[in-house]
Amino acid sequence: MEGLASLPQFLLVGLTLGSIYALVAVGFVLIYNVTGILNFTQGEFCMLGAMLTATFVRSGIHLLPASFLAVATVVLLAVLLERGAISSARKATPLTLIFVTLGAATAIRGIALLIFGTEPYTLPVFQNLRPLQLAGVSVTWASLSALAVVVVVVLLIFFLLERTMAGKALRACMINKLAAQLMGINPQRMSLLAFVLSAAVGAVAGIIIAPITLAVYDMGLMLSLKGFIAATLGGLASAPGAIAGGLLLGVLEALGAGYIGSGYKDVAAFAVLLVVLFVRPDGLIGAIRGERV
Amino acid sequence: MxxxxxxxxxxxxxxxxxxxxxxxxxxxxxxxxxxxxxxxxxxxxxxxxxxxxxxxxxxxxxxxxxxxxxxxxxxxxxxLTRTFQNLQLFSRMTVLENVMAGRHLRTASGFFASALRLPQAMREERLTREKAISCLQRVGLEEYAERPVTSLSFGEQRLAEIARAMVMExxxxxxxxxxxxxxxxxxxxxxxxxxxxxxxxxxxxxxxxxxxxxxxxxxxxxxxxxxxxxxxxxxxxxxxxxxxxxxxxxxxxxx
Missing domain, CATH: 3.40.50.300 (P-loop containing nucleotide triphosphate hydrolases)
Structure with a gap:
């Protein structure tokens, strides 16, 4: 049994992990609110981001261009997925479309297995640097850089959504599709935009998790599920809610793993999902809503 | 005609x-x-x-x-645009943001251009903000610009919806x-x-x-x-x- 002394360490691990879940959750929320679909290829975007970057780095490309190349590839794939599978079937019910994304996720995982094999890939980042010791907490550079990247990405998303007209259009479409259309906002373009943004954010999440947990072809499923839980915690309605949900989930998992046993990490996550769905189906943050009927 | x-x-x-x-x-x-x-x-x-x-x-x-x-x-x-009998506002936005969204067709920056040229996109957003504020002045809601749109009375929300339509020209x-x-x-x-x-x-x-x-x-x-x-x-x-x-x-x- 661990004492209270380890709490800061667990919190740090939790926040690192949680910040990655937060990015996946943002992808879920963007696509869900624009299209009504829960996109279960979200985790595969992360996996591809991680595997492609690791592969490019192996072949001698520097980390930064390798990352850009990987993100661009994942975005391109998302465009193909949205135009080819989602948009062309948009008359179908959301439930059908969710199954389309599950099918696409399985296909992507299968192809990844053929291309990358089953071995885990490493992404060597700051490996030679010793962890920092801050007030008894050991901070690895990988986790520090992950947090830094997440902060930058979250800020970028914030500025895009809040401080540009294109972001306003996307948010408008997320909140009220009919009114958005009457402002001339094309919902199909917004759907494509949501996929592109989610894919880019997902790929970045994958790249920053790779140095911490290794990259494997089948890492996407669990990331999808965790991102979904995080988004649900946040009420599935807004990007800030999703980010808060992700951080909370990461911390809960780390505490569960630290104090109960690492085997219980996922149990903690899914137990939280069940409790939230039973008690607060609108999400922990979704309660502050009131719409005129 | x-x-x-x-x-x-x-x-x-x-x-x-x-x-x-x-x-x-x-x-x-x-x-x-x-x-x-x-x-x-x-x-x-x-x-x-x-x-x-x-x-x-x-x-x-x-x-x-x-x-x-x-x-x-x-x-x-x-x-062509319209307002609704039972209002169709963007509930999780401020009054000002609602009106700004009405400017969608009159602004140029696409999303990707915005991501690549964020400062330019943010300047465009500021100009739109000014335009929207002048519309809110015309309907008499400029004081409420930064308030969540759902906090307004029904009549005020109606005026906000009209302002949002007006700003589209x-x-x-x-x-x-x-x-x-x-x-x-x-x-x-x-x-x-x-x-x-x-x-x-x-x-x-x-x-x-x-x-x-x-x-x-x-x-x-x-x-x-x-x-x-x-x-x-x-x-x-x-x-x-x-x-x-x-x-x-x-x-x-x-x-």
Whole structure:
């Protein structure tokens, strides 16, 4: 049994992990609110981001261009997925479309297995640097850089959504599709935009998790599920809610793993999902809503 | 010149004729009101014109171009927008953001350009902000600009929705019962506002129950009853029309 002394360490691990879940959750929320679909290829975007970057780095490309190349590839794939599978079937019910994304996720995982094999890939980042010791907490550079990247990405998303007209259009479409259309906002373009943004954010999440947990072809499923839980915690309605949900989930998992046993990490996550769905189906943050009927 | 022409438009809902071969024209720069008792098909007609429904039969022409069955965003691109009887605002946005969203078609930066040239996109956003604030001043809501739109009273939300439509600078504006839920002072303000709008060249088509507002504002009035157009004319003509008086007010005179 661990004492209270380890709490800061667990919190740090939790926040690192949680910040990655937060990015996946943002992808879920963007696509869900624009299209009504829960996109279960979200985790595969992360996996591809991680595997492609690791592969490019192996072949001698520097980390930064390798990352850009990987993100661009994942975005391109998302465009193909949205135009080819989602948009062309948009008359179908959301439930059908969710199954389309599950099918696409399985296909992507299968192809990844053929291309990358089953071995885990490493992404060597700051490996030679010793962890920092801050007030008894050991901070690895990988986790520090992950947090830094997440902060930058979250800020970028914030500025895009809040401080540009294109972001306003996307948010408008997320909140009220009919009114958005009457402002001339094309919902199909917004759907494509949501996929592109989610894919880019997902790929970045994958790249920053790779140095911490290794990259494997089948890492996407669990990331999808965790991102979904995080988004649900946040009420599935807004990007800030999703980010808060992700951080909370990461911390809960780390505490569960630290104090109960690492085997219980996922149990903690899914137990939280069940409790939230039973008690607060609108999400922990979704309660502050009131719409005129 | 007529900006809008509705030709023999019919809308059936499972055997019920909500709108039955309705035809009329709206001249550019005028205010036209559609009146009629509840269930006359006024809102259905609005839904058809604005592209919420595709009509069962008939045509809707905007400046001579067929738009029936268009998606609402396509019609918006041609300069047509509307407000709603029960309001359709962006609930998790501020009053100002709601109005700014109305500027979508008048701003250039695509999303990807925005991501790559964030400073430029943010400058465009600031300019839009100023434009939206001046619209809020015109409806008298500038003090509430930064408040969540849902914190406003019903009447204020209605004005916010009108401001959002105004900022689009539409050619044709459809207003679904803009005076309902407004207090007498707000109604007077609304009439003044709509007159101003018309004077800037916006054509207004209006569904309204408040007869004072209708008679004061309208150049022409169209009367629907059980899905059919039973009369059309100037407000004075409509007030004298016996069929209208009988159908609409059960024999009582209008006003």
């Amino acid at each position: 007529s900006i809008l022409e509705v030709r023999e438009v019919t809308q059936e809902f499972g055997g019920l004729l909500a709108v039955d071969k309705v035809s009329f024209q709206v001249q550019e720069g005028t205010v036209v009101s559609v009146i009629g008792p509840n269930g006359a098909g006024k809102t259905t007609l609005f839904n058809i014109i604005s592209g919420v429904y595709a009509p069962t039969a008939g045509q809707v022409l905007l400046r001579g171009k067929e738009i029936q069955g268009n998606k609402p965003f396509q019609s918006a691109g041609l300069g 539409p050619a044709l504006l459809l207003l679904d019962e803009p005076a309902s839920g407004l207090n007498p002072a707000e109604k007077i303000q609304l009439v003044g506002l709509l007159r101003q709008l018309r004077d800037t060249g916006v054509t207004i088509l209006l569904v309204e129950h408040d007869m004072n507002t209708v008679m004061e504002l309208s150049d022409r009035v169209i009367v629907l009853y059980l899905g059919r157009k039973i009369a059309e004319g100037t407000p004075a003509e409509i007030q004298q029309d016996e069929m209208v008086v009988a159908a609409y007010l059960g024999g009582e005179k209008i006003c």
